Every structure is written in C-alpha cells, then in structure tokens.
Amino acid sequence: MTQFPLPPGSTIGVLGGGQLGRMLAEAASRLGFDVAVLERDADSPAGRVAAKLLVAPYDDPAALKALAEASDVVTYEFENVPAASLETLMALEVEVAPGPKALSAAQDRVDEKTFLNSQGVATVAFAAAATAAEAAEAVAKIGVPCLMKTRREGYDGKGQRWVEHVADAAAVFEALGARPVIVEAPADFVRELSVIAARGRDGAVVAYPLAENHHEGGILRRTLAPAATTPQLSEQADRIAAKVLTGLGYIGVIGIELFELADGRLLVNEIAPRVHNTGHWTQDGCEVDQFEQHIRAVAGWPLAPARTIAQVEMLNLLGEEVDAWPKFAAEPETRLHLYGKREAKPGRKMGHINRVKPLR
Incomplete structure (x- = not known):
C-alpha cells in the first residue's frame, strides 16, 4: 500500500x-x-x-x-x-482520493440532497420521481413554480426545466427524457455564493473565502472574490464545508455552491467533488491556489493556508471570446489562463481571465 x-x-x-x-x-x-x-x-x-x-x-x-x-x-x-x-x-x-462515496453522492441529485440533510446541512425542499405520474405528484407536493432536473448527469444548465403548472409536469418529465428526476422548490435567494474547501489525510479542513457567482444561461460567467460578506456568513459557510467534508470522509478539494437567502441563511445548491470553476480566482488571488491545495491533500502533504493576496474578478472565456487573448494579454491587471482546446465551439469554456486588484 x-x-x-x-x-x-x-x-x-x-x-x-x-x-x-x-x-x-x-x-x-x-x-x-x-x-x-x-x-x-x-x-x-x-x-x-x-x-x-x-x-x-x-x-x-x-x-x-x-x-x-x-x-x-x-x-x-x-x-x-x-x-x-x-x-x-x-x-x-x-x-x-476523493473516494467513491463523494462521487456517488454527487452523481445523483436525490442522493446528494439526502446526504446533505443527513449532515444537518440545509437545502431546498425536494422530491423524487421515476414516472410521469410520480412527477406530477412531486410537483403537486413541492408546489409551482418548481425546477425539475434529471437525477443524474446534466451540467451548466442542461437536464433541467421549470414547471409552471402541475398540469405540465408529465410533459416536462417526458421532455427531460422520461428518466428519474428530482423536483426542487425554488430558492428565494439574494445571490449565489460558493465556498472552495479542502480536507487533508489528517482530517484538517481549510476553506477559502466565499466567492460571489453570476451565471448566464446556466453557465458560470463571472466570479467576484473574496465576496463582500459578514463574519457570521463566512463562519456559516465554513461550518457547512466542514460538515460536508467530514461526513464524506473526503480527501481533496471540493466546490460547494450556495444560495444566500434574505434572512442570512445559506442553503447548499450542490456539491462538486473536485476543483471547481468558482475557485479559479484562487490562482491569482491566494497564496496557494485550489489546484495545489488538491494535490497537497491527495498526496498527504500538509494543507496550505487559504489566505488571500488580492481581490479578483474571474471571467470565463466562452467560444470565440478566446480570440481576444491579445487584448487580455496587454492588460496589466489581467492574468490570462488558456486551456489549449483546439476548437472554439459556442458556449465552450476555452479559458478564463482573472482581473486582479489590491485587497480593500
């Protein structure tokens, strides 16, 4: 071994x-x-x-x-x-590392939310359905409007549709491929946040500062980090991360997407058992980025501090937007990260930029 x-x-x-x-x-x-x-x-x-x-x-x-x-x-x-x-x-x-428990939980949206609730981590209300009739029952139980998603697969906004009327539930179920689904209550959130956190082989947990995220068409467009926040909100996110990582017996970096509600509570939207797009800001905003942190964790090295050294605006470069690389390369405050993909397809993540400013 x-x-x-x-x-x-x-x-x-x-x-x-x-x-x-x-x-x-x-x-x-x-x-x-x-x-x-x-x-x-x-x-x-x-x-x-x-x-x-x-x-x-x-x-x-x-x-x-x-x-x-x-x-x-x-x-x-x-x-x-x-x-x-x-x-x-x-x-x-x-x-x-991470082990199969984390992967299995993240691959099935019902299992994921069931696990989170079992660890005392709040999510939106949800119900599972495997047939059109069950989908209608789930929508009636959760109430409309609600979001119907396939239980497995689907990312960047794929595999999900809004249901506006109970009578539409069966048709939406069929449109999603007549596959097992989860029906979720909407979250009345004021903004979307995320926390990137790591757990080492010794059980130590380190969390980066909260990031504020903006999506377009289901795809992450922009991240601002560290997010403007309060000590109470940051502590709440750190507690959530620790519960999730410990409950999974996790080794490595995880991305946890959050909804901030008007009353200051945080709900977990989903977890990603890997380094995460919303953590790309750490490459130029922290002493040690999420990628090195993950390698440290899986290799059994001590985790590094998650201290920030700059304020960062991260922007994803989608499709032909990557062709503007000469402009970005000429901006003194911009750090350009390109992925080496050969073809710039519409909506495809081709790279990202981190615009760096001094910490406030």
Whole structure:
C-alpha cells in the first residue's frame, strides 16, 4: 500500500483530461510530481501536459490497470467518471482520493440532497420521481413554480426545466427524457455564493473565502472574490464545508455552491467533488491556489493556508471570446489562463481571465 506523504517524484493519476486536469497537472509539476492521465481523447488539454497519457474509456479494465500500476494515488477532474471505475482502481490496491462515496453522492441529485440533510446541512425542499405520474405528484407536493432536473448527469444548465403548472409536469418529465428526476422548490435567494474547501489525510479542513457567482444561461460567467460578506456568513459557510467534508470522509478539494437567502441563511445548491470553476480566482488571488491545495491533500502533504493576496474578478472565456487573448494579454491587471482546446465551439469554456486588484 502507498505510504503518505508522497515524496516528490511520485506519480499522481488523473481520471479525465479536460482543463481541470490540465491545471492539476501543472500544479503537481510545481511540487515535483509526475501525472498520468486516463482520457478518451488522444488530444486533450491535460494529456498534452502530462508525463503519461492513457487513451481509453474511463471504464476500460486494461487502462484502469495500467493507470493503477503507473500511479501512487489516483484522483479525478470531474464527477461524471463511472463510480465503478474507482471501485476497480481500489480493488487494484491503488489509493483513490476523493473516494467513491463523494462521487456517488454527487452523481445523483436525490442522493446528494439526502446526504446533505443527513449532515444537518440545509437545502431546498425536494422530491423524487421515476414516472410521469410520480412527477406530477412531486410537483403537486413541492408546489409551482418548481425546477425539475434529471437525477443524474446534466451540467451548466442542461437536464433541467421549470414547471409552471402541475398540469405540465408529465410533459416536462417526458421532455427531460422520461428518466428519474428530482423536483426542487425554488430558492428565494439574494445571490449565489460558493465556498472552495479542502480536507487533508489528517482530517484538517481549510476553506477559502466565499466567492460571489453570476451565471448566464446556466453557465458560470463571472466570479467576484473574496465576496463582500459578514463574519457570521463566512463562519456559516465554513461550518457547512466542514460538515460536508467530514461526513464524506473526503480527501481533496471540493466546490460547494450556495444560495444566500434574505434572512442570512445559506442553503447548499450542490456539491462538486473536485476543483471547481468558482475557485479559479484562487490562482491569482491566494497564496496557494485550489489546484495545489488538491494535490497537497491527495498526496498527504500538509494543507496550505487559504489566505488571500488580492481581490479578483474571474471571467470565463466562452467560444470565440478566446480570440481576444491579445487584448487580455496587454492588460496589466489581467492574468490570462488558456486551456489549449483546439476548437472554439459556442458556449465552450476555452479559458478564463482573472482581473486582479489590491485587497480593500
């Protein structure tokens, strides 16, 4: 079995080859680690900066065996990798972090909210449905308007629709593919926040300051951090993060999306068991960013402080917006982070910029 902390020169395996994997690989490299990536695409952002690339489906037994043999610990860059793949890796006696409990919870929206409530963490009211008739019953129970989402998959606003009338429930259920769904009450929130937090192998928990997020069309557009907040609100977010991380027995960085209500309470919208888009501001706003923090955690190193050094406005660059890179590169207050994706499709995250200002 692997002995922790991992020394420099060890190899960290990553399931997934997108931009998050790329930035994890860059952070690992700074600490002296090699990275082995398992990815379906032979020309992926992470694969091009990794020491080793395995091209295969995420559930390919031979590829998982090769990843296990090459790695001292394995992590993942997004939550849609099969939970069974993690079980396979663990059966091959390689350490996996975060573990399958976190991945399973995040892959099913009903399981996720059920877990959160079991830890004393508040969410909106919700109900599950697997048929059109059950969907109508769930909508009647929760009340309208409400949001119907597929229980599994769907991100950046996909796989969800508003239900304005109980009579529409069956049609919305069918429009979502007649798959099991969750029906959620709307959150009467004043703003969307998130907390990026980490838990180490020794149980230590570190949380970054709250970030304020703005979405367009279900896609994160802009993050302001640290968010303007009160000590009470920050302490509430830290308590939520600690409950979630401890309840999952979590190792690594997690993103927790929050709704701030008018009365000052925080509700959890969802959790992401990985480094997170709303934490990209930490790359230029903190002493140690979320990517290095994750590598530290999974490698069994001490967690770093989450102290801020600047105020940051993070903007996602979608599609052809990336073509403005010369303009951004010329702005003295702007830090440009590009993902190396070959094709700029509409709505595709091609990079982000962090506009940096002194702390207030």
